[in-house]
Amino acid sequence: MFESFEFSAVMPYVVAILGLVVVWQYYQMQIMAGRILAVDIFDRSGIRMYVYVVPEDEETCEACSVASGQVFLPSHVAKEGFSPLHGTCQRPVPCLGVLVGLYGGWLEARGIVERLRASAKKGWIRLSAEELRVLVNGQWEMSISAETDRVGVHILEAMCYEKINQVVSVTGYRYVINEAKEVRHLLLLVPAYLRLALLLVRSGEKEEALELIERFETRFPTRKRGPHFPTREQQNIMKTRKMFLLENRQEKVPA
Numbered sequence: 001m002f003e004s005f006e007f008s009a010v011m012p013y014v015v016a017i018l019g020l021v022v023v024w025q026y027y028q029m030q031i032m033a034g035r036i037l038a039v040d041i042f043d044r045s046g047i048r049m050y051v052y053v054v055p056e057d058e059e060t061c062e063a064c065s066v067a068s069g070q071v072f073l074p075s076h077v078a079k080e081g082f083s084p085l086h087g088t089c090q091r092p093v094p095c096l097g098v099l100v101g102l103y104g105g106w107l108e109a110r111g112i113v114e115r116l117r118a119s120a121k122k123g124w125i126r127l128s129a130e131e132l133r134v135l136v137n138g139q140w141e142m143s144i145s146a147e148t149d150r151v152g153v154h155i156l157e158a159m160c161y162e163k164i165n166q167v168v169s170v171t172g173y174r175y176v177i178n179e180a181k182e183v184r185h186l187l188l189l190v191p192a193y194l195r196l197a198l199l200l201v202r203s204g205e206k207e208e209a210l211e212l213i214e215r216f217e218t219r220f221p222t223r224k225r226g227p228h229f230p231t232r233e234q235q236n237i238m239k240t241r242k243m244f245l246l247e248n249r250q251e252k253v254p255a
């Protein structure tokens with residue numbers, strides 16, 4: 001008698017908890033199936049513009065190169081079917097572009113927010129490579145948005161400077177890898193790992209490249225999936241680079 005009374009008293013709570021578990025699992029499945037874009041789970045508060053940037057590289061396709069430097073209003077990014085590209089990427093393994101949300105409290109960024117708002121009907125403007133560099137070279141660290149924008153500015157800077165100053169790019173990508181912890185920054189991780197590994201391989205820093213790829217493999221195990229996880233192709237690229245590095249490990253540069 002007592003036992004059955006206790007059971008019926010607990011039952012509503014058990015049902016409620018089971019319900020929550022089902023909802024949570026459904027949400028997880030939707031994310032994993034790619035039906036909820038990572039941008040949907042971004043915290044958009046405090047974001048006044050999204051900057052799309054693709055590193056200058058011979059490997060980057062025409063459609064992605066043209067799209068680099070576009071700045072969008074958050075309302076434009078939130079539209080259904082939004083894509084920073086006007087065509088489709090022409091590479092079998094898509095080029096690595098990043099969409100970076102910024103508050104942009106410093107002088108140069110405020111100017112861009114104003115220009116963007118003046119084009120509110122269209123929802124986006126395009127910056128030249130030089131204008132992008134002017135943006136990241138501004139006094140952002142002195143502005144009210146320094147904390148909000150720090151990770152974003154570092155990846156923009158890294159991508160803008162690959163051709164001009166590799167040290168800046170390496171530092172920027174490393175910063176993102178070490179410091180990206182908030183959900184809105186997680187999508188920047190894979191591009192940072194992939195670009196940094198490429199830069200290190202190209203400049204012959206074999207041990208550093210190997211160490212980085214091993215860290216990437218630990219961070220993104222192949223048996224797991226997630227909205228900010230690398231694609232199979234991206235994982236294969238890293239695997240190929242690792243094999244190349246291991247095969248060439250013993251080679252010494254002739255004196």
Ligand SMILES: [Zn+2]
Nearest residue numbers: 061064089095
């Ligand atoms: Zn492309």
